């Protein structure tokens with residue numbers, strides 16, 4: 131039996147370029163791994179089967195569409211294993227369809243767990259390629275820490291970071307579909323008259339002030355540099371998120387933004403004490419379903435113990 135811990139992510143910068151011919155957008159995606167995470171346990175079994183526990187378990191598909199099952203089958207196919215056997219149990223803490231890459235995290239964790247269970251010793255560059263086939267966010271869940279993702283987010287470069295940053299995540303009622311949020315971003319750009327294709331929108335770049343704030347471990351400077359090009363689209367689809375962002379800011383957060391495609395909202399705070407206070411204020415505000423205090427960066431998918 132192998133248990134793998136895997137982090138959720140928040141995008142401290144999400145620069146979104148124009149729509150490419152293949153349906154994706156080029157990104158300047160600064161991923162940040164947080165301690166709020168899932169655990170995936172792989173046990174020898176017949177066929178590929180799944181189970182899930184946790185407060186949101188009912189929202190997680192247990193068929194072959196689950197990214198953990200897809201990861202197990204992809205790894206097996208890569209090694210020519212015709213009839214893979216594994217039971218994967220997902221202990222789910224990452225909000226589902228929340229913009230924190232929960233499914234991607236489970237996909238990455240399943241790659242690592244099955245690789246260990248089946249004693250395959252797949253080299254990391256190969257695991258990263260398989261991860262990119264599963265989804266744009268999956269490679270980052272393997273590496274963790276803080277990294278700049280280019281292309282559709284799968285081409286990763288680790289970034290220097292000093293110390294620990296403290297975060298609060300406000301979980302919304304219900305999720306948002308990632309493709310729908312990208313589509314809404316394109317629609318808003320068309321409406322504004324700027325155009326939405328990759329010939330209209332310049333390729334985004336990482337913000338030097340944000341990279342310096344990470345390297346210096348400066349939460350005030352990082353808060354000032356937080357930026358998410360998908361935020362207007364998430365707010366357009368879910369206007370109530372504006373009240374959530376305001377509630378966390380009024381409770382003393384240094385900075386606030388929608389996490390990735392949303393609807394989870396992320397709040398950067400000064401320290402662990404401020405995190406507990408802001409999480410409490412958010413829970414009491416009635417503007418979210420629940421709120422979690424956490425920290426990062428933390429490593430990517432790794433075997434527990």
Ligand SMILES: C[C@](O)(CO)[C@H](O)COP(=O)(O)OP(=O)(O)OC[C@H]1O[C@@H](n2ccc(N)nc2=O)[C@H](O)[C@@H]1O
Pocket residue numbers: 141144153154155156157159229231234264265266267268281282283308309312390391
């Ligand atoms: C919003 C982010 O979470 C930020 O990290 C990611 O960009 C989304 O990554 P993901 O959920 O792994 O997305 P994928 O499963 O690769 O793609 C789902 C859909 O999202 C849209 N998509 C995704 C990534 C990207 N760079 N451009 C896109 O337009 C496309 O419509 C795609 O069909």
Ligand SMILES: Nc1ncnc2c1ncn2[C@@H]1O[C@H](COP(=O)(O)OP(=O)(O)OP(=O)(O)O)[C@@H](O)[C@H]1O
Pocket residue numbers: 189190191195196197198220225226227228229230231232233234236237267305306308390391392
């Ligand atoms: N292991 C999984 N956990 C959660 N959802 C999964 C999983 N596998 C597949 N899904 C499906 O993927 C959809 C998106 O879920 P997920 O939690 O990955 O969203 P997300 O965090 O918004 O993704 P991202 O931030 O990468 O765009 C879910 O609604 C569900 O149908």
